Amino acid sequence: MSKITLDQVADILKEHNNIRIICHRSPDGDTIGSAYALLFALRGMGKKCCVVCSDELPKKFVYITDNAEVQEFDVEFTIAVDVADRPLLGKVFDTVTPDLVIDHHISNTLYGKQTCIIDSASNCENIYNLIKIMNVEIDKHIADALYTGVATDTGCFMFSNVTSQTHIIAADLINKGADFAEINRVMFETKTVSRLKVERYAYDNIHIFADGKAAILCIPHSVCKEANAMPEDLEGINALTRKIEGVILGITVREQEDGSNRVSVRTHAPVDASAFCKNFGGGGHVRAGGCGFDCTIDEAKDLLMAKALDVLK
Template sequence: MEYSEIIDIFESHDKFLIITHKSPDGDTLGSGFGLCYFLREMGKMANVVNSDGFPDRYDFMYVDYAPQEFEPEYIIAVDVADPALMGSGLAAYQEKGVVDLCIDHHISNKHFAKLSHVEGDTAAAAHILYKIFKSSGRKISDITAKCLYTGIATDTGCFKYENTRPDTHLAAAELMAYDIDFANVNRRMFDVKSKGRIKIEQIVTGKMEYHLHDRCAMICITTELMESCGVDQAEFDGLASIPLSAEGVVIGITVKQRHERVFKISVRTTEDMDASAFCNYFGGGGHIRAAGCEIRGTLEEVKAKLLERAEQVLGK
C-alpha cells in the first residue's frame, strides 16, 4: 500500500480501534499510542487495547491517555505479525478478515487483515508510522513523537541491533528535535531496573544452560520460578537478550512458561543463524536475528524439541 492510501483511510473513517500484541513491548505500544494520538489530533476517535494491559514501565507514553466511548468502525493492528499474538483477551479479533488494516515490520506477517502494509526491512513498526505521518504533511505532537521514538529505540536495542539502518538514525534524529526528553526515555528503557528485575536476572543467569559445544545457551522461566520471586509478572519480559550475551553463543533461547503445558519461546541469534527460520519450524516467526514461537508440552519435552532443531541447524 502507498502511504497516501493509508492516510486516505485515516481521513475517511472516524472511530478507530488499535490492537497491540500481547506481552507488549516498546514498539507495539509506541506504535499503538503514537497512532492513537495522531488520529485524535486529526479530530478522530481512537482507542488502544492490549490483552495484557499496559505495563507501568511505559506509562510515560499514556499518562494522560483516557479511553473514549464509541463503537469502532475501523480496526487497525500495529506490530502484530500473527492474530494469535493478540492474546486470549482479544480472541474476537483473531479470525481472518476481522481486522481492517495491519501495519507491521515482521517478514513473517501472516497477512490476516483485510489490508496489510508490511515493511520487513524497516527496523520498527513505529518507524513505518512515522514515515506515514510525515507523508501526510501534518504536524505531530510531542507525545506522538515520544511514542514513536520509544518504539524505534526499543526495537533496535538503542540502535545496536543489525536492523538499524541509516534511515533509522535519521528518523530518530528528527524525532529527537521534539520535546521528548529522549535521554530519560533511553535511561528508563535500557538502564533502570527494579530490585526485583535485578534479582530475576541473577537467578536466570545463574541457571543458564549451555549446549552444542556452548554455541547454544538457554534460560528457562517456569511459573514456579516466577511465583517464588514475588515480583510483578511484567518484570519477566525482555530477558531474551541474556543467553546471547555469552561469548561464543550463536543462538540464545529463552523458554518462558505461559500455562501448564504451554511455553513461549524467544530466540536471538548471531549472523550465523536465522532466528525467524528457526521459529518458523515451530509455527512462529519474526526477524532474522529475533523471533519467537509457542510450543506445547512439558518443559523437558519443549527443551528437547528446541535442542534437536538447534542441532539440526548448527550440527553436533
C-alpha cells in the same frame, strides 16, 4: 485483503471517525508507540479515537499512555498496528477483522480488509511517515511515542535492522522534543526488582557445556513466582545465554504454571536455531527458535543437552 500505500492510508483515514486502534498482545514499545502516536495525530485532526489491547499495557509506558484522556464512542473503524497475524490481536480481539492494518513485518498474513506493509526497522517509522503525509504537526507527545517504538524495536539502535532513515527519523523526533535520554533509561537500563531476582537466579544457574560452545538456563516456575515476575519482567531473558563469549547455542527453558516447559533457542552461526527446535516439534528463524516440552523441566534439560552435544560435535 488488498495491499495499499501510506498515501492511500492517509486518504482513507480522512474519511473515517470514531476509530479504535488495536495493539498486539504482550504489547511492546513499537505497538504502543504506533498506536498512541496515531491516536494523538487523529485526535489532532478532530477525530475520536481510542487504543485497546488484549493484555494490560505495561506500567513503564505511562509517560505515553497518560497523555490520552478516555473518549467514549461507538466504534466505526478499526486499525491494527504492528500486528503481523490475527492471533496476535489476543484473546479479546482475535475474531475481529480490522478495517486497516499498518505494519512493518513482511511476514504479515494480510488478515485485515486493507493492509499497508512497509519493511522498516520499526512500525513507528511508518507511522511517522504517515503523520507527515497527513500534515499533522508532531508535538512532544507524538515524538515521545514514536521515539519509544523506534528505539525499542532496534535494541536502542544496535540491531542490524537499523537504516540511515531510522537515525534521520530519530533525529527529527529529538528536534520535536522527544525525551530520548529518559526514554532510553526507562526502556534499557531500569530493571524491576522482580527482574533482578530472576536474573540473579539466572546468572547463578546458567550451565555452560560442550567445550563452552553451548549454554543452558532452566528457570523453574517457583523462581518466577517467588520473584512475583510478570511476563514483562522476563522480556529478553532468553537472550542471556547467547551473550556469553564462545557460546553459539544458547538454550533457555522456562517452566510454566501448568508444569509444561517453553524453550527458547538463540544461536550464532553456524548453528541453525530453527533446525535445532524442529527436532522437538518447534521452529523459528535461523538465529532464534522455540519449542515446547510436556515432560518435567529436568527431563527437558537432559533431552536438550544431549541434542546440543550431538549438533555441536
